[in-house]
Amino acid sequence: MRTVRLFQETWPLRTPFATARNRRSEIEVVVVELEEKGIRAVGEATPYLRYGESTASVMAQIAAVLPQLERSMTKEQLQQTLPPGAARNAVDSAMWDFAARSCAMTVGELAGVNLPDPLVTAHTVALAQPTEMAAAALALWKSGVSLLKINLDDRLISERMVAIRDAVPQATLIVDANESWRPEGLATRCQLLADLNVTLLEQPLAAQDDAALENFIHPLPVCADESCHTRSSLKALQGRYEYINIKLDKTGGLTEALALADAAKALGFKMMLGCMVCTSRAVSAALPLAAKAQLVSLDGPWRLAVDVEPAVGFSSGRLLLP
Ligand SMILES: [Mg+2]
Structure with missing residues (x-):
């Protein structure tokens, strides 16, 4: 049996961040932790108001599938159970992290890709x-x-x-x-x-x-x-x-x-x-x-x-x- 933890975190920004849409000084994320056979994995998502999401709505979406998740829901079943969005991302990310940790790989190795080196980001x-x-x-x-x-x-x-x-x-x-x-x-x-x-x-x-x-x-x-x-x-x-x-x-x-x-x-x-x-x-x-x-x-x-x-x-x- 899998143990699943679902919780919310608040993280302060270095400086307030403005876009055309809003100005923020902190972010809220939703976290899913999976633990099974001594392996602990984690997935995180940022709910986005533009897509009708709040921390509460994303937590509720995940809470509704917790019983299935604790039993044996697979990634494939997850795709059929939750719609695209932050809630499914938190769970899907935790599942990928769990699969990678189970075979002592990174998620990139598990996905079979070679990351660019150097990894330039905007x-x-x-x-x-x-x-x-x-x-x-x-x-x-x-x-x-x-x-x-x-x-x-x-x-x-x-x-x-x-x-x-x-x-x-x-x-x-x-x-x-x-x-x-x-x-x-x-x-x-x-x-x-x-x-x-x-x-x-x-x-x-x-x-x-x-x-x-x-x-x-x-x-x-x-x-x-x-x-x-x-x-x-x-x-x-x-x-x-x-x-x-x-x-x-x-x-x-x-x-x-x-x-x-x-x-x-x-x-x-x-x-x-x-x-x-x-x-x-x-x-x-x-x-x-x-x-x-x-x-x-x-x-x-x-x-x-x-x-x-x-x-x-x-x-x-x-x-x-x-
Ligand atoms: Mg954009």
Whole structure:
């Protein structure tokens, strides 16, 4: 018989973090621990209000399947029992961790992938005034970070991006608008970003406005985040997006995420691997996907004031595995 523990944790951020959607000083995560035959494994998920999730709702979803989980639920059964989202991710991650620990492997080894070396990750520049964002970008560049993910909202697009590009002329820039733009004027904004040599634009429009992405030739690749959850999302993204952002909290864990990555590749999509703000537990669970991604954005734990032990490290724009 498996012992299952389900609990919530609060982790403070290093500095308050702002996006187009909200401003936060701490995060709440949901944790599932599995223990059987002396092996203890863990899975973590970050509930996301954008997808109708709260800590309470995710805990309730998992609590409802605890009896099955304590008996002998498999990963395959889990996929049929819980919908994609944070709850399934916490359980699926714990199951992968348990399977890996049972054979003294990492989750990446168990998934049969070789991780890129070095493992370069984007670091996020939070939404702020143009001069503050440019200063944050320059500080990252000076610390050795060459891949920056810039959070924007619907204001000061040109002011912010010109200031940042002036500060870090050599950096690779990804822009994430977090659904804050409107279809009107989108093509002009895309051209502005392309002229500033921005590499990728993530989710400019609200997911329901995606059709507007078909109306012009993209001068830079556009990446689906909020519009892409699982394999069932892919059909609607064709002709609208060139990249997808895979996150375990959206797919409901690594099991679907690996299938999504393969299906997306077969359809010609490129892939970014992302995460919510999270501890190193959630980053470790997502690592096997780094082998399949063109861009990795796993700086969630870097934004925390404290992290779990053992933690992934961040040095000169690289992820250091514990
Ligand atoms: Mg995003």
